[in-house]
Amino acid sequence: MKKILNTFIFASLMAAVSSCTAKYEDINSNPYQPGDLSADDYALGSAMNNLAGCVVSPDVNTAQFTDCLLGGPMGGYFADSKASWERTISNFNPEDGWTNVFLKSDKVLPVLYSNLSIVEVVSQNTNNPVPLAIATIIKVAAMHRIADAYGPIPYSKIGADGSITTPYDSEQEVYNKFFEELNHSIGVLNEHPNDRLTASADYIYQGDVKKWIRFANSLKLRLAIRIANVDKVTAQKMAEEAVDPQNGGVIEQNTDNAAWSYFSGSVNNPIYVAKEYNHVDVHKEDNSACLTGGDTHVAADIICYMNGYEDPRREKYFVKSEWKGHEYVGLRRGIIIPVLETTGHKYSGINMKPNDPLYWMNAAEVAFLRAEAAAIYNFNMGGEAGEFYNTGIRLSFEQWGADGAEEYLNNETLRPETYVDPDGKNSYDRDLSRITVKWDNAASPEEKQERIIIQKWIANWQLGNEAWADYRRTGYPHLIPATAAGNKSGGIVDSERGARRIPYPASEYGDNPVNINYAVATYLGGRDDMGRDLWWAKKTK
Secondary structure, eight states: OOOOOOHHHHHHHHHHHHHHHHTTTTSOOOOOOTTSSOGGGHHHHHHHHHHHTTTSOSSHHHHIIIIIIIIHHHTTSEEEOOTTOOSOTTTTOOOHHHHSHHHHOTTSHHHHHHHHHHHHHHHHHHTOOHHHHHHHHHHHHHHHHHHHHHSSEEOTTTTSSSOSOOOEEOHHHHHHHHHHHHHHHHHHHHHSTTOBOOGGGOTTTTTBHHHHHHHHHHHHHHHHHHTTTTOHHHHHHHHHHHHOGGGTOOOOSGGGOEEEOOOBTTBOOHHHHHHHTTOOOBOTTTOOBOOSOSSEEEBHHHHHHHHHTTOTTHHHHEEOOSSTTOSSOOBOSSSOOOOTTTTGGGSOEEOOOTTOOEEEEOHHHHHHHHHHHHHHHOOOOSSOHHHHHHHHHHHHHHHHTOSOHHHHHTOOSOOOOOBOOTTSSSOBOSOSOOOOSSOOTTSOHHHHHHHHHHHHHHHTTTOHHHHHHHHHHHOOSOOOOOOTTTOOSTTSSOTTTOOOOOOOOTTHHHHSHHHHHHHHHHHSTTOOSTTOOOTTOOOOO
16 A cells, blocks of 8 residues: 555544544544654554554553453463452453453453544545445454353444444344454455555554455454354355455464564563562572562463373473472462462462564464364365364464474374362362364264363463453363352353353443433343353353
């Protein structure tokens, strides 16, 4: 794409900023970040980068709530390790401040919609639909995380009159709107495949429109499989369209992975910063350095699976534990949290560097989506389920720089280990799964689905909200339940099934009473709690 900004457009955009942010008069948001961008690309670049920051926020506190304290633990990746937290999502009794972030934070919806309006002005003033098409794809990538956390949400009417106190859409309506917006954006970009955004406006794909097309189709495939149990007709149509090469194709190589590579120098990955909060520096016993992190450690669930499979990716994912005789050992979720300074710091940490990107989607996930679509739902994915499954494993090993993929995917004897807590308080002696790694084309559909989801879950490390969605949709992978003392829901949440959603912000009942009460009564059967299943999460085991 040619340089599209000039003085007139910049002035128009400044007017648009004033107009857009004025619509959110109760929430402060700054759509510009001085110093990040060159002058001629400043307006579009700042808007596009602010939009990207609405998928996983660069704001540490926001990302901590959405990914370290919500998605990570609910997906079986992370465990809370701060003993003073007594009301947590993992314990199913969270404070409102822990669950209201997606809908009420000034870092998400206000930033998303005000900057989307700015990009819309750019596209109108330049008669170029490409920026708005990409912005809309980012919008769906951000908003589906919100819908998958709460269920029904305000969506189709947000921004229509500048108000965020709008009616809620049902989950099915939200998903239909997602598909409509993705289809339109994919169509627009396929009409302009050789256009480019300037790289400073795009820290995901450096302006490459063809890669945005592949991401949009891959996101469409993800959402199609999400609803396959409840709307198979729509799911099949969307999934098969997504993988059709004539529509631009999906992510098939790690070079096309969607990752926000925004962090460098003193600007750090917010998950890295959040997991280091309250880091224990040295062991009290011998004054040696402690390397495992702070408020968030690795969950026992994923380490039990990967230990059992002798997975070579462990050293890429985890920091070794500081329990003698235990190379990798995770902390159980949904427990009375041990004191970090004396016990909690000994569990394995998250292996992450300050300037690592924030991942949105990877090629391995797309391969596993195609494997499940073919094996379980009989959708035409352009290939066989077993080959997609093996490709997913190979791509994940390549992404993380691990050796031994062929030996791993051909192993038909190793199984996940049971959890033995070195502290002796929170062990879990039941088998998590009897599933081995090697693909078995003669297996039952149930066994095939469990095998696919386990490997997809391992490959999607750090994408906790996505893992939680798969767990609620399929029942896989089997996760370690909360302990009796750790389940503080008062009977609302079944420990074996885990939390099914998060409650709406308490302030919605004062700010938007008619609409939220209608949504809860009509779409959620009158239950705004963590035990209520979402529309697409219909599998009961």
